[in-house]
Each structure stands twice: as C-alpha cells, then as structure tokens.
Amino acid sequence: MKKTFTLLTVLVMISSIAFFSFKSTPVYADDETPVVTLGTSLTENQKQGTIKTLTASLNGGNYQTITVTGSDLVKYLNPSGDNFITSSRVWSSAMIQKTSSGSGINVKILDYNGKNNITTITANQYKNAAVTAGITDANIYVTSAVPIDGSGALAGVYAAYAKSGNALNQKQINAAQDEMSTLSGITQANKNKDGYSDSQLNNAVAGAKSDMAKIGNNISDSQIRDIVNNQIKINHLGNTITNNQKTQIVNLLIEIRDSGALKSRSFKQQASALSKNIQNSSKRIFDKLNTQENRNWLQQIWQNIVNWFNGLFGGAIVLG
Numbered sequence: 001m002k003k004t005f006t007l008l009t010v011l012v013m014i015s016s017i018a019f020f021s022f023k024s025t026p027v028y029a030d031d032e033t034p035v036v037t038l039g040t041s042l043t044e045n046q047k048q049g050t051i052k053t054l055t056a057s058l059n060g061g062n063y064q065t066i067t068v069t070g071s072d073l074v075k076y077l078n079p080s081g082d083n084f085i086t087s088s089r090v091w092s093s094a095m096i097q098k099t100s101s102g103s104g105i106n107v108k109i110l111d112y113n114g115k116n117n118i119t120t121i122t123a124n125q126y127k128n129a130a131v132t133a134g135i136t137d138a139n140i141y142v143t144s145a146v147p148i149d150g151s152g153a154l155a156g157v158y159a160a161y162a163k164s165g166n167a168l169n170q171k172q173i174n175a176a177q178d179e180m181s182t183l184s185g186i187t188q189a190n191k192n193k194d195g196y197s198d199s200q201l202n203n204a205v206a207g208a209k210s211d212m213a214k215i216g217n218n219i220s221d222s223q224i225r226d227i228v229n230n231q232i233k234i235n236h237l238g239n240t241i242t243n244n245q246k247t248q249i250v251n252l253l254i255e256i257r258d259s260g261a262l263k264s265r266s267f268k269q270q271a272s273a274l275s276k277n278i279q280n281s282s283k284r285i286f287d288k289l290n291t292q293e294n295r296n297w298l299q300q301i302w303q304n305i306v307n308w309f310n311g312l313f314g315g316a317i318v319l320g
Contacts, residue, residue, distance in 0.1 A: 033064050034097040035164075037156025039090035039144075040069045046091075046145035053110050053143045054095040063095070066163060068156040076158045079170055080177035082151075092118065092144040092153040096160055099137045104273025105130045109150075110143040118142060121150035124202035124278055125183045129154060131209065131270045132256055133176035134168045135161070151180055171259035175252070179205075182252050186245050196240040199282035204231040206275040208253055213268030217257065224253050 036054050038047055055063055070088035078084055099106070107126040109118050123142075130140060135157065142153045154176070161168050183201060190196040211227045212219050228250050232241055241249075261267050279286045 032098045033062050034058065034095055035160040036063050036065045036093070036095045037068050037160055038065055038093050039156075040067050041089040041091050042093070042145055049112065050093045050143060050145055053112055054093060054141050056110075057139075057141070058097075066156070066160055068093070068159055072155050072159045073152055076155045076170075076173055077152060077177055080174040082177070084152075090152065090155075091146045092142065092148050092150055092156075094143075094153050094156050095141040096135075096157050097139040097141075099139055101137055102269060102273065103137050104270055104277055105135060105138055105140065106277060107140045107142065110141055112143050112145050117144040117147045118150035118153070119147050120184050120188070121153070121180055122184070122187065122198050122202075124198055124281075125180050125187075126150075126154065127274055127277065128183065128202050128205055128209075129176040129180045130157070131206070131267070131274055132172055132179050132259075132261055133158065134172050134261065134264065134267075136266050136270055151177070151184075154180075169260060172256075172261050175255045175259040175261065178255060179252055182248050186241070186248065189245070190240050193240050195236065197282070197285050199278055199285050200235040200237055201241075203275055203278045203282075203286075204228075204235040204237060205249065205253075206271050206278060207231045207234065208249075209256070209271035210268055210275060212253065212257065213262055213271060217260070217262040219257060219262070221250075221254055224257065225250050228253065 034055075036051060038050060042050060051065070055061075068090050070084060070086045070090060073082070073084035073088050073090065074086055105127045107123045107130070109116060109123050109126075111117075126140065126142060130138070133154070140154075140157060142150065144150065144153075158168055158173055183198075183205065186201060187198045190201075208224075208227050208231045211231070212224060215223060228246060232238055232246065256262075
C-alpha cells in the first residue's frame with residue numbers, strides 16, 4: 001500500500017530518532033588528583049611560577065607533580081620522528097585533570113607572567129592530538145616559562161598516564177604527535193588567509209575522526225578520502241586547503257586508523273565531543289559560516305532525508 005507522509009510527520013519521526021540517539025545519562029569519573037608535569041630545565045623560581053600558573057583553577061586544591069626529563073622526550077616523542085636526546089632541555093609544562101565521563105577533552109594554554117610562551121601549537125591542535133593519543137575526558141592546561149613551540153608539552157601527560165598505570169598506545173602517541181605537526185604546518189601556511197581559521201581545520205579533522213569511527217577500523221583509504229573531502233566542504237575550507245594539504249590530512253587519518261585508535265569504544269564519543277567543543281569555543285567563526293551556501297547545503301541534506309524515507313516506505317512524501 002502506498003503511504004503518504006506530511007512534513008510534520010517526518011519531522012516528528014526525525015526528532016524522535018535524534019532524541020533517542022543523543023540522550024544519555026552522565027556517569028561521573030572518580031575524584032582523581034590532578035597531575036602537574038614540570039619540565040626538568042625550569043629554575044626553582046620558574047618551577048614555582050609554573051605551578052602557580054597551572055594550579056590556579058584548583059583554588060588551593062590538592063595536586064601531585066612529576067618531572068619531565070629528556071629521557072621522557074626520547075621515549076615518547078622520538079618514535080614519531082623527533083631527535084631528542086636524554087640531555088635535552090624541557091620547559092613546557094602541563095596539568096591534567098580528569099573530568100566527568102562524556103565531557104571530552106578541553107585544553108587551555110595559559111599565559112606565564114602575562115605572556116603566551118607556546119609559540120606554535122594551538123589549543124585545538126592539542127585537543128585533537130589528545131583524542132588521537134587515547135586520552136579521554138580531561139582538562140589539560142599548558143604553559144611554558146620560556147618561548148617554545150609547544151610540541152613536547154603532551155610528553156608530560158603521556159608520562160603521567162604511564163606512571164599511573166594507564167600507559168597509552170605508542171602508535172597512537174606517534175599519530176598524535178604527527179597530527180600536531182601536520183595541523184600546525186597547515187595553519188602556518190594559511191595564516192591570515194581569508195576564509196581560513198585553525199578552528200575550521202581542527203573541526204574538520206575532529207568531524208572526520210567521528211565519521212571514521214562510525215564505519216570502524218576496517219574503513220578503506222578511499223572512504224577516508226571521501227570523508228576528508230566532505231569535511232573540508234562542510235567547514236568551508238575548499239578555497240584555502242590545497243591538494244597537497246588535503247593529502248597530508250588524508251595520510252594523517254590513515255595513520256590514525258592504522259594506530260588502532262578506531263578500535264576504542266570511546267574514540268567516537270571523544271571525537272564528537274571535541275567537534276562540539278571547538279564549535280562552542282569559536283562560536284563567532286562558525287556563526288559566520290551560516291551563509292546562504294551553507295543553508296543550500298542543509299536543504300540538500302533535507303532532500304536526502306526525504307529520498308531516504310521515500311525509499312524506506314515505498315511511497316511519496318508530501319511536503320505540505
């Protein structure tokens with residue numbers, strides 16, 4: 001029998017699907033003590049200044065500290081292609097604080113004595129790298145007493161996880177470090193270009209991770225390429241991202257797949273939460289993307305939904 005649906009009926013059905021897909025009951029993490037990671041090269045005054053900067057949000061609450069040395073850089077970062085030695089100096093420091101389940105990764109780069117000394121890596125790049133490395137539901141604070149690119153700041157977080165008995169997968173760490181380098185390079189190359197922002201790039205990568213996770217660890221290279229093309233379009237980066245940069249992103253996501261990250265049940269949730277986090281923290285940028293072109297794209301999505309229901313029920317959907 002031919003079935004005819006009104007627009008209202010379809011909207012109700014879609015709303016019901018969305019409600020049951022996204023409604024969840026939060027499960028809160030155990031009350032774990034935040035860990036402050038201190039670079040071994042800090043002077044005593046710099047060490048105290050770093051602790052004061054990183055723990056300000058704790059309002060006098062408890063924390064524990066670990067020292068990050070050149071040996072930690074060798075252990076965690078050299079496998080991804082860096083060339084640290086055990087005597088390498090370390091200044092960039094961090095604090096990791098567990099948060100409630102499902103809250104995702106939040107990163108804040110903190111000024112040291114009124115100056116941002118993390119010269120290259122952005123907060124959103126740290127967020128994406130943390131998700132790739134397998135870190136879940138945490139606030140991460142980063143600072144440095146001296147100007148530094150910031151690429152080694154997460155080494156302390158990796159070390160903190162290991163010393164707490166929750167060592168991260170080294171292949172995922174390698175992918176995370178490559179991710180920071182790749183996204184940082186693309187942002188530097190497109191700096192000050194109209195229609196480009198680091199938030200758009202990182203939202204595209206976070207969205208791609210979420211899309212990949214829906215397919216699973218057996219996702220093909222061509223599927224990853226299609227996902228990247230779609231995310232670049234969604235985030236209105238088609239006029240700025242070059243073919244070479246697109247290839248870099250595709251290769252990065254293939255590395256993330258091969259690292260085993262997609263096997264984690266939490267990866268999809270963390271990537272999705274990250275995308276929402278990036279959009280909320282850069283609301284002004286994403287509001288500007290609500291152009292007529294974007295609205296036309298949404299209309300196409302609606303038409304696809306109509307076609308889907310039409311095929312599902314074997315009849316026409318009457319819009320009116």
